[in-house]
Amino acid sequence: MSLKLKITLWVSAGLMLILFFSFTFVYYMFIRVTTKGEVELLKEKARTLLLKDLPTHPEYWQNNSQMDELLIPQEMLRYIAPDSKVVHQIYSDEKLISYPASYVNKETVVLETAADGIFIFVQMPVYQEGHQVATLEIGRNLRRLGEYSSMLISILLLTSTGALILALLGGYFYTNVLFRPLQQLVTTMQNIEKSGSFRHISMPAKMTNDELTMLGATFNRMIDRLQDMFQKQEQFLADASHELRTPLTIIESYASLLRRWAFRDDQLREEALEAIISESAQLKVLTQNLLSLTKIEQENGENSVSFNLIPILEQTAASLRLTSGREIQVQIASGLKELLMTGDPHKIRQLIIILVDNALKYSQERVELDVDLKDNKSVEIKVTDQGIGIAENELPHLFDRFYRTDKARNRKQGGAGLGLAIAHHIVQQHGGQIELQSRLGHGTMALITLPQTCQ
CATH class of the missing domain: 3.30.565.10 (Histidine kinase-like ATPase, C-terminal domain)
Known part of the structure; x- marks a missing residue:
């Protein structure tokens, strides 16, 4: 897998992770704020009913006109005895009464989530002469909230899918632009490896101050230095070969002369030996200078x-x-x-x-x-x-x-x-x-x- 594809996938995965947590937070806050508002409304209605002194006025439940004014669609009112039996109830949504009644001794809020909606139940104790005698329960079916939440989930999923597609496409094209200098660098290096000749990366007419442009410029400068060093090395080898060939040729010539003629001629022998010694000394100096030059180039102030x-x-x-x-x-x-x-x-x-x-x-x-x-x-x-x-x-x-x-x-x-x-x-x-x-x-x-x- 190429680095370009890896970066595209990692960027897309990172974006999806960010979107997932962001959308989860949005959905959670939407449900929390909405349900909290509904709960406060139900609590306010329950406190209003408790002010009517329900234990001493059972007729409120027989004459629904007293309670219907407080009852809205998708809602339920229940009066629960200590044995958890429903004594009185009125409702406008049958789904609410399917939930079991429970007797509680403190203010309680229950949130139920089902496939057909979100249900809220607020339960408050009913007191008579300082003693609890029953529990008042108000339930509401938040069907619209469930529909809105489903719509919100669909919107978030659609947005996530669109964002993923855009991230993949945008990431692919962005990495193409981003990696173009690197691709040129790789191609140039491969061409140098195959051909053995030094080449430059083509740079834009208008130079920018970004890292990739600096990388290309640095590579070109490095190639210039390598080419210069390579040419100097070739010239050095050619010059060294020439300098070494001259004394070696002289030594070889005089040695050959010694072998053929000098043993009969003292003057010629003396001349040949002197030339050989002179050229050998020249070779020694040349070799020492070459070694000295090489050593100096390799050192970098170690003996400072x-x-x-x-x-x-x-x-x-x-x-x-x-x-x-x-x-x-x-x-x-x-x-x-x-x-x-x-x-x-x-x-x-x-x-x-x-x-x-x-x-x-x-x-x-x-x-x-x-x-x-x-x-x-x-x-x-x-x-x-x-x-x-x-x-x-x-x-x-x-x-x-x-x-x-x-x-x-x-x-x-x-x-x-x-x-x-x-x-x-x-x-x-x-x-x-x-x-x-x-x-x-x-x-x-x-x-x-x-x-x-x-x-």
């Missing part, structure tokens, strides 16, 4: 702690200064003795190493590392070199995986083109921004802005 950034910058600069033999100048903003921030200190150190290492590769002058606190809530780091610079049209692509500029990044000097992609992911994980500013022949500056508290 509070740390002082200044010692990390100084220690990293000192290590790179020692290994490269180049001048790396660290400039801390005046008055800034300590710079606390929240994040992963190991990733921040890796970020600085990548940027400073790039600056060292493409510049023969000193590299400057500046740090400052902006607006007392964000950390600003600048890595500046005086190198060959980068063309302006290349800047938007520098954070793409395996991207290398033609002029500034050849394979031997620039590596595999993963360093800035890793740096970009690190900055994103810390909720910051990274920007490269450069011109050919005028050096490059990497500007990183990080919040002091990582989100």
Whole structure:
């Protein structure tokens, strides 16, 4: 059974349940109010008769003119002795006298419901000199009330049936409208599953702010992201395959050369071994960068702690200064003795190493590392070199995986083109921004802005 049919049936069942209780309440209140009014009338008539001193005036019952003025159609008057025998009675409806008489010592109201009508009996004790001597009973056949109640039941049943039909039809059409976006969603997902291609749900020209429209828009945005990720994955695999194929081809060529000729030529053997070692080192770096990039993308701030950034910058600069033999100048903003921030200190150190290492590769002058606190809530780091610079049209692509500029990044000097992609992911994980500013022949500056508290 489809969800649409289930909702239609549940809504209809709920409506019928509400109508049942509502109509039952209406019928109950109708009978209660009507019978209560009739009972009050009968009580008033009984009190009027008791004022006539019935025990001492039996002639009232022989001379019906005294009682007929109080008797109306479908009514009965009975005078009952203590032994429950009817002493006197007058009536205008024979159905009333078929009910047994009973002697009571207090005011009593009896309501009888039968197939041929509703009957009310009011019984009141009759006193003489302070002692009860009989019971006066007045009965009335509420035939019209029974007819009206039957008519009311018919109307309520007819109304319920009409409401049920309207609920089923309305619920069916309403759920059709309600589930149309969901049906489009299911159809689109099935088409995606069959064809393997990404598709969007068609959205109305005039967007509304309801949940189903938001669901469709969210689905389309998700498809866009999946398509973008799928394309990036394909591009990543293609680029990684290309980067891996080059060193493997070189290693294979030199190994083949070694097998055939190098054992007779020392110079050729030395050249082949050096090439194999160089390309193996390149493969190792590429593999490490790929693993590092994958690990960074999977992490989500699990190692976030509070740390002082200044010692990390100084220690990293000192290590790179020692290994490269180049001048790396660290400039801390005046008055800034300590710079606390929240994040992963190991990733921040890796970020600085990548940027400073790039600056060292493409510049023969000193590299400057500046740090400052902006607006007392964000950390600003600048890595500046005086190198060959980068063309302006290349800047938007520098954070793409395996991207290398033609002029500034050849394979031997620039590596595999993963360093800035890793740096970009690190900055994103810390909720910051990274920007490269450069011109050919005028050096490059990497500007990183990080919040002091990582989100």
